[in-house]
């Protein structure tokens with residue numbers, strides 16, 4: 527049932543209200559439309575559909591196809607596929623969730639006078655099941671992956687995120703395209719050798735290839751910028767969606783990143799300096815959140831966004847302990863981090879939102895995770911203590927050293943202050959002598975710069 531509640535939060539993030547929830551025992555799983563006939567009729571009563579898959583039901587085009595066709599028209603009319611369009615196409619409205627669950631057949635809760643305009647299913651459904659469900663309910667149906675992709679689509683802001691989402695979305699849409707009535711006949715009649723459907727799929731493949739090239743260019747640009755920051759000490763906030771990563775980012779860096787009680791509010795990595803500034807500077811990055819059963823295409827697309835996290839020397843692993851599912855969320859986060867190869871990076875577990883717990887719960891939690899930091903992003907004292915922990919972490923790996931900066935190389939002085947903490951600066955006939963503390967790698971790099 528927790529999965530279903532999460533699906534409910536996902537559709538709410540899309541701006542829907544949940545008007546009813548239906549679940550069905552696994553044993554009764556229908557092959558054609560996931561739900562059995564009785565459940566299907568029950569569902570259709572909320573959506574105003576016929577409740578039958580029957581072939582006589584009017585065939586409607588699915589939204590994915592409509593959007594795809596609109597984009598094609600736009601592309602043909604000149605401009606490139608416009609990724610900057612505003613809101614997604616789903617109307618504000620009511621959602622209706624259907625689930626295939628383990629539960630005993632739970633009853634739907636009818637809400638009078640509200641017709642559902644979306645059915646969301648907490649189960650991956652095949653393209654043909656999706657079609658059948660749409661036919662029977664007469665409304666749009668999304669599976670879990672479809673819902674998540676829609677959210678990503680709406681929340682993407684940067685060029686990189688938009689490209690990534692678009693690639694994932696097209697990969698998701700392609701197998702779900704169906705023959706639109708009429709066109710195939712015409713195509714074949716002309717001996718085109720390729721049906722309209724095949725043509726559409728090929729166009730999608732071409733478009734994906736194009737987007738991938740564009741993405742690669744954007745990413746090359748980013749990696750250049752990352753190289754410039756190479757020696758900075760980096761901390762990355764990672765964790766389940768809605769855990770409070772952006773809230774901590776704001777608090778730690780006195781910045782204005784977006785915080786929202788929404789799933790996947792953040793899709794882009796942002797990087798800011800820890801405040802008050804440590805010497806040398808420490809950079810904090812906020813990253814996209816994780817969710818269980820994250821669609822595979824999205825994991826692949828966002829891998830590069832998470833590269834940012836991979837380059838950190840310390841991961842701040844954020845969990846929302848006020849969520850009853852937090853243990854499972856921790857497991858999901860760990861496994862995604864494992865997938866992207868981040869398990870070897872030192873990490874600090876942050877048990878966030880403890881302000882929502884009773885003293886007794888806090889005590890139990892601390893016993894369970896003695897190594898973790900319990901905190902509330904809303905408590906300035908907690909945030910200050912966290913900052914000190916971060917600074918201490920880097921401090922522990924710093925070594926003391928000396929550098930001589932010849933008079934001819936004064937332009938490197940900024941570089942020294944950027945990458946080390948200068949404890950003493952004296953001058954003699956050779957040049958400046960610096961006694962400093964820095965990371966061994968930063969010290970080596972500075973030394974090699976001075977020798978050049």
Ligand SMILES: Nc1nc2c(ncn2[C@@H]2O[C@H](COP(=O)(O)OP(=O)(O)OP(=O)(O)O)[C@@H](O)[C@H]2O)c(=O)[nH]1
Pocket residue numbers: 766767768769770771772773774784785786787788789790791792793814815816878879880881882901902903904905
């Ligand atoms: N009570 C309480 N609420 C918190 C705390 N930290 C964050 N929140 C709230 O939790 C919600 C999610 O916070 P965000 O910081 O946006 O979470 P996030 O991890 O960045 O989420 P995504 O970007 O969607 O993955 C917001 O409504 C915050 O105000 C906390 O310590 N205590």
Ligand SMILES: [Mg+2]
Pocket residue numbers: 771772773784785791792812
């Ligand atoms: Mg966020």
